[in-house]
Amino acid sequence: MAGNSQHPNRRTSKKKGPQVGSGGQRRRGLEGKGPTPPAEMRKGHAKQRVAQVKARRAQGKPTGGPRRGGPKGTSEMVVGRNSVLEALREGVPANILYVQQFIDNDERVREALRFAGERGGIHLMEAPRPELDRMTNGLNHQGMVLQVPPYEYAHPDDLARAAYDDGEDPLIVALDGVTDPRNLGAVVRSAAAFGGHGVVIPERRAAGMTAGAWKTSAGAAARIPVARATNLTRALEAYQKAGVTVVGLSADGDTELHELNVLDGPVVIVIGSEGKGLSRLVGETCDLRVRIPMPGGAESLNAGVAAGVVLYEASRRRA
Structure with a gap:
């Protein structure tokens, strides 16, 4: 019977109701939580993710692959004394410099070791020649390998969201x-120079951010994010939904660049390969198709040059 329970606080009805005492939870729930933190400090916010990526690149730390379920990247090996020295001089992020045991210590080796020591975060590893041969699949590494x-x-x-959060129209x-x-690196460099908010590349059949792209970007890859889309057409449709x-x-665009009147607003500029141009689905997804007038008679421009021309025009309009 209800009145004869051995546990006085035990619920004897299936009806939901307040428990005996709240432990102060209600009072704490009414207390304020202080001012809203900036976007860079909010967990999961697009600006926080972009800021974290930039910070890790600036420190030369390993990045651990793409975010949000994308395919995991693999480490790249830069081999040869000239290539390793050039990569270190251009600020290509690295985590290990392998040096062959008993290597002939010429000027390039000494300079590479100096760069690696000054940058910090790069581990120096001494390895026998057979091990370096195995790591590089027999390439002529000359006793130096940079990972x-x-x-x-x-x-x-994240690119459009971060721009909107800064009160700017995405470019x-x-x-x-x-x-x-090298074309990808040139596009990244132009985007950074003319106030772009990022570069998007497809996951497949496209260049990625390799050491070569880093070198061509001349350090701009540390300042501007590059995003990778599983499906470029869907990514463009998502941008359209975001305004x-x-x-x-x-x-064969319908409009010439100087006639385009949308560059001072939120815009994504899609550039195809020099040979094939835009793919059919991507071309059909575009709101507008524009051409760059070339009175000199050239048939086409490579992606890096085309991006620089359009981004300069967009920067001029926005200024």
């Missing part, structure tokens, strides 16, 4: 089928 950690890509949504470059890492105009560069 570059996987690049940590941003998510395409983003998307590459469709550009397979030359961003998608403009594709095409030799």
Whole structure:
């Protein structure tokens, strides 16, 4: 019977109700939590993710691969004394410098060791020649191998969201089928120079942020995020839903660049490969297709040059 329970505080009804005492939870729930922290300090916020990526790159730390479920990257090996020295001089992020035992200590070796020591965060490892041969699959490493950690890509949504949070209209470059890492590095450099908020590349059949792309970017890759999209068409459609105009560069575009009136607003500029241009699905997704007038008679421009031309025009309009 209800009145004969051996446990006086035990619930004897299936009806839900308040427990005996709240332990102060209600009072604490009414207390304020203070001012809202800035976006860079909010867990999971796009600006925090972008800031963390930039900080890790600036410190030369391994990045641990792409974010948000993307395919995991792999380390890259830069081999040869000249290549290793150039990569260190250009600020390519690295975590291990392998040096062959009893190596001939010429000027390039001494300078590479000095750069690695000054930058910090790069471990120096001495290894026998057979081990370096195995690591490089028999390439002519000349006794020096630099390990570059996987690049940590941003998510395409983060680029527009971070720009909006800064009170700015997004200016983003998307590459469709550009397979030359040097072209990617040149686009990243132009985007950083003209106030772009990031570069988007497809996951497949496209150049990634290799050591070659890092060198061509001349350090800009440490200042501007590069995002990788599993499906570029869907990423562009997501930008359109966020209020961003998608403009594709095409030799048969309906509008010339100087006639385009959307560059001073939120815009994604899509650039295809020099040979094939935009793929069919990407071209159909674009809101506008624009061409760069070339009175000199050239048939096309490579992605790096085309990006520089359009980004300069966008920067001029926004100024």
